[in-house]
Amino acid sequence: MPEAIEAFVPVTVLAEDLVLVDWGPMTMTISVWDKGRARPVMAAASSRSALACLQMLSDFKEFLKIPVCRLPSGVTLPDVVSRAFTAASKVSKELTSLAAVAGAAADHVADVALGMGADKVIVNNGGDIALRLARGKTAVVGLQKIGAKDLAGRLMVRGGAGIGGVASSGWMGRSYSPGVADLVTVWAGTASIADAAATLIAGKTTAFGMNIEQASAAELDPTSDLGDMKVTIAVRYLSPSQRKTALDQGAAIAAAMYSKGLIHGCFLSVQGDFSLLDPARIVKLES
Numbered sequence: 646m647p648e649a650i651e652a653f654v655p656v657t658v659l660a661e662d663l664v665l666v667d668w669g670p671m672t673m674t675i676s677v678w679d680k681g682r683a684r685p686v687m688a689a690a691s692s693r694s695a696l697a698c699l700q701m702l703s704d705f706k707e708f709l710k711i712p713v714c715r716l717p718s719g720v721t722l723p724d725v726v727s728r729a730f731t732a733a734s735k736v737s738k739e740l741t742s743l744a745a746v747a748g749a750a751a752d753h754v755a756d757v758a759l760g761m762g763a764d765k766v767i768v769n770n771g772g773d774i775a776l777r778l779a780r781g782k783t784a785v786v787g788l789q790k791i792g793a794k795d796l797a798g799r800l801m802v803r804g805g806a807g808i809g810g811v812a813s814s815g816w817m818g819r820s821y822s823p824g825v826a827d828l829v830t831v832w833a834g835t836a837s838i839a840d841a842a843a844t845l846i847a848g849k850t851t852a853f854g855m856n857i858e859q860a861s862a863a864e865l866d867p868t869s870d871l872g873d874m875k876v877t878i879a880v881r882y883l884s885p886s887q888r889k890t891a892l893d894q895g896a897a898i899a900a901a902m903y904s905k906g907l908i909h910g911c912f913l914s915v916q917g918d919f920s921l922l923d924p925a926r927i928v929k930l931e932s
Contacts, residue, residue, distance in 0.1 A: 656692045664688035666695045671770070673751070677758045678765040678782075691758040698725045698750040709746060710870035714738035725753045732837035735907060737845050741870045748812050748840030751775035755809075755836075765804075768836075771819065773812040775836035778804030786811045788830050788912055788928070797914060798930035800832060806925065808909050810836030814847035821862050821869060821876035825883065825891050826850035826915055831899070832927075833908040842899075842908050850895030850913060852888070856881040880916075888918045896920040 657665045659674075662683035666673040673695055677688040701723040702709065708716070708726070713734045722730060728749035729742040736744070747770045755768040755775035764779035776784055782804040788797040802808050813830040816822045822844070829847040833839040858879035862871035865878070883891070892915055899911035899922050911922045921928060 656689060658685050658689060661685050662688075664692055666692045668696075669699065671695065671699055671750070673754070673768065673770045675754060675758065676767040677761075677763045679763050684761075684763060687758055687761045687763055690761065691754050694757040695750065695754050698753055701725050702746060702750070709742040712739060712741050725749050728752055728835075728837045732835065732841045735838065736841040736902070740841055740845060743870045744844040745837040745841040747771055747773040748775070748810055748836035748838070751836040752810065770836075773810070773836050773840045775810050776802055776808060778802065780805040786832075788828070788930075789813065790828055790914070796931055797828060797830075797912065797919070798928050800830075801927045801929065802832070803927075806909075806927075807834055808832050809834050810839040812836060812839035812843045814843040816847070816877040816880060818847075820844070821865065821871055821874075822847045823859070823874060823876050824848045824850040824895070825852050825857060825877060825880050825887075826895060826913055828912070828914040829895065830912045831908050832910050838907060842902055842911075846895050846898050846902075846911060846913065849898045850891045850915065852883060852891040852915075854883075854887060856883060856887075883916050885918075888915045891915050892918060892920045896922065 659665050662676045664675045675688040677684045705726045729745040732745035733740040733742045751768040751770040752775045755766045755777045758766045759777045765782045766777040768775040784802045786800040790797050811832045815826050815828045824847045826847045829843050831839045831843040859875040860878050861873050862869040862876045863873050895913045902908045913920045
């Protein structure tokens with residue numbers, strides 16, 4: 646029961662504009678403002694929905710591992726599960742709903758806070774970020790290099806631009822990937838779409854050679870939704886042609902998604918080389 650979980654989940658107000666939910670697989674920060682003032686009470690109240698998300702995702706963990714192409718449509722699902730399933734279905738039928746779960750939880754919590762009357766909400770669920778910005782409000786999201794402290798750049802998001810989520814993926818990230826991208830960051834209308842898209846693009850940013858080590862996902866984690874898929878566990882120095890091949894493949898997938906209206910933009914990086922899809926010119930890269 647959700648009530649039983651809540652008794653064990655620490656929800657900490659770190660600052661007026663930052664509330665932390667940290668329990669089990671979830672490390673989420675919630676920042677809420679209204680009329681220019683931080684609203685920690687709204688943020689703390691919306692954290693209850695994050696705890697409910699954990700319960701729903703646990704109840705549907707086997708459903709979430711099934712490729713969406715094998716799942717029936719029209720099934721009644723809890724909100725966070727439905728968001729993940731819908732996002733994965735829109736991005737690629739080869740994905741499982743797990744590809745969008747972190748973004749879906751961030752979206753759910755952000756919409757709860759928005760419903761309380763907030764005009765600016767930022768929910769960061771382990772690096773997958775939901776944004777709810779009224780017109781005139783802005784947010785800056787760092788393009789964080791996976792496995793490094795410095796930033797690759799900054800994303801300048803304005804309310805009314807249609808961007809409601811930013812998510813990242815890469816072979817060194819929290820989830821397994823068959824690709825060689827150090828970082829793929831996607832911005833889209835929702836965090837769940839951005840999450841699924843980043844997962845797919847990172848997986849398609851591939852190269853081949855003895856300098857890339859892979860293993861079966863099932864061997865690394867018998868519970869993985871990727872089964873026997875080969876995933877990347879080490880990438881040594883890649884030649885310029887390998888880096889270009891990988892970036893070109895990932896960029897082509899990103900461009901196709903953009904042309905379909907699924908995403909607003911994408912940043913891809915492979916060992917210092919990068920590709921940027923930024924039609925609205927909202928990215929400022931670090932020199």
